[in-house]
Amino acid sequence: MLYIILLLFIAYLGFSFISKNFIGKTHIPGPLAFPIIGNLNLFNSPHLVFHKLAEKFRTPCIRLWMGDHYVIVVNDFELFKGIYLKNANNFKNRPLSPGFQMISGNFRNIIHAPTPTWTENKDLVKNHFTNKNIFNVMPSKFDKHINSFIDILENLEKTGEKFDVNYYIIRIYMNLVMSHFCCAEIAWGDESKKLVDELCVAVDKAVEVASYGSYRESLSILSPIYKYLLPTEPCPLQPSLDYLKVKLQEHKDTFDPNNIRDVMDGLIRDLDEKEHDRIIYIGTDFFLAGAEGQIASGEWFFVYLSSRPEIQDRAYQELKSVFGDSKRVDYMKKNQTPYFNAIIKEVLRIQTPLPLSIPRVAEEDITINGTFIPKHSCVIPNLYSIHRQERYWKDPNEFIPERFMVENETSLPYIPYGLGERGCIGLNLAQNCVYTVLGSVLLNFSFTSDKVFSYETKPNLVIHPNDRDIQLNLKKR
Numbered sequence: 001m002l003y004i005i006l007l008l009f010i011a012y013l014g015f016s017f018i019s020k021n022f023i024g025k026t027h028i029p030g031p032l033a034f035p036i037i038g039n040l041n042l043f044n045s046p047h048l049v050f051h052k053l054a055e056k057f058r059t060p061c062i063r064l065w066m067g068d069h070y071v072i073v074v075n076d077f078e079l080f081k082g083i084y085l086k087n088a089n090n091f092k093n094r095p096l097s098p099g100f101q102m103i104s105g106n107f108r109n110i111i112h113a114p115t116p117t118w119t120e121n122k123d124l125v126k127n128h129f130t131n132k133n134i135f136n137v138m139p140s141k142f143d144k145h146i147n148s149f150i151d152i153l154e155n156l157e158k159t160g161e162k163f164d165v166n167y168y169i170i171r172i173y174m175n176l177v178m179s180h181f182c183c184a185e186i187a188w189g190d191e192s193k194k195l196v197d198e199l200c201v202a203v204d205k206a207v208e209v210a211s212y213g214s215y216r217e218s219l220s221i222l223s224p225i226y227k228y229l230l231p232t233e234p235c236p237l238q239p240s241l242d243y244l245k246v247k248l249q250e251h252k253d254t255f256d257p258n259n260i261r262d263v264m265d266g267l268i269r270d271l272d273e274k275e276h277d278r279i280i281y282i283g284t285d286f287f288l289a290g291a292e293g294q295i296a297s298g299e300w301f302f303v304y305l306s307s308r309p310e311i312q313d314r315a316y317q318e319l320k321s322v323f324g325d326s327k328r329v330d331y332m333k334k335n336q337t338p339y340f341n342a343i344i345k346e347v348l349r350i351q352t353p354l355p356l357s358i359p360r361v362a363e364e365d366i367t368i369n370g371t372f373i374p375k376h377s378c379v380i381p382n383l384y385s386i387h388r389q390e391r392y393w394k395d396p397n398e399f400i401p402e403r404f405m406v407e408n409e410t411s412l413p414y415i416p417y418g419l420g421e422r423g424c425i426g427l428n429l430a431q432n433c434v435y436t437v438l439g440s441v442l443l444n445f446s447f448t449s450d451k452v453f454s455y456e457t458k459p460n461l462v463i464h465p466n467d468r469d470i471q472l473n474l475k476k477r
């Protein structure tokens, strides 16, 4: 009996190896895949490994097997546009993975929901993300949080304490994003430590479940066990769900249809009562996609600029000439600060916060620019590699903001927020928040670090510096 099982297993290994490498979906080149696990061995720091593969193969895309799932990694900007702009309809959904299902409350949020729920949810919130609405609603909320943030930094400078970037950047971005969603406020002092720690751990764990790290679900042989066990596991996002449930109840108790205070009020007004749990899951998108990307870009901004006083000084002179003695910068005047805009873009290019974006799935067979993409393939855009390839960028591994100060800037292959209808919905809000927070710091302070930072990344769906202990010396301008 044992002998037969062994033989069957060896036959299965052989079949798995041959079918992945030599039969059917072999028209796109890719590294040799192992039986069963496919190329899962390459999914450790996938953005770095995929970039190396892009340089090795030099083809518009490469084929990988994530366990038994067929994955196409897109390395070429023209193919990227062909997929995400010209044929967006065929790629509007994401993989319906059990991990996504768990953290999205059965696909009831925006990030993971398939159509038609996605269309409904997006229609419900999209007005809150137009520049007009952000500019009308945000300034008063922004003022309060940005002013507190700069006051705190001034105090740190006076007392000679270090600016703990991670501690304060998490709080300022959570405050901006969550005040837009549900007028939430996260205290600056240690009284918020427990809550912030819980929320950050929840986001980290959920990002892990949602990311390419969730390998166990890609092995067909194990998937029945995984599907059975998953519902018994606690949802990693539970602390955020609990937090948002309390906010929802508070909002319902004080709801006034003539005074819509934030996104949550808008959703209470527009959604049927029995659908109100959707509000909680849409709220978790704000934590997951909203705060995380900005926190990562904030950390990288300070890592790159702390050793470059000449860049800080040039940006300061520019900001000072536009904003004078104001305490904070104003996004409405961003057209007058091309150098500072270029710094932000360079940070998002060189350390793209979501280096492999969020995967999509091909609905139907399709051929784009000569590349055949079979139905049900999982498509991963290699944003990190598109931002780092020499054929697109001169000295791509160097931090050079000036590369964005060119006439035909919009033609550059610069896509940190993705593109098209299912690109980042929070783009306007994110650009506004990032500009205001980082610009206000530069307008008020110069900063240095006692240690030399490495540019090593912590592998995940969102990439942070490997060493997130970023302590800076501030000097008032």
Ligand code: HEM
Pocket: 110, 111, 112, 122, 177, 285, 286, 289, 290, 291, 293, 294, 297, 353, 354, 357, 358, 359, 416, 417, 418, 419, 421, 422, 423, 424, 425, 426, 427, 429, 430, 434
């Ligand atoms: C620096 C900051 C940010 C970066 C780099 C970023 C980047 C991205 C990327 C690459 C995607 C995937 C797009 C695709 O599939 O093509 C995405 C999706 C998304 N982002 Fe952002 N994002 C940021 C900030 C925000 C903010 C502030 C919010 C909202 C509060 C937000 C909400 C979302 C949502 C809801 C999605 C899913 C969209 C959908 O599936 O339709 N993001 N983001």
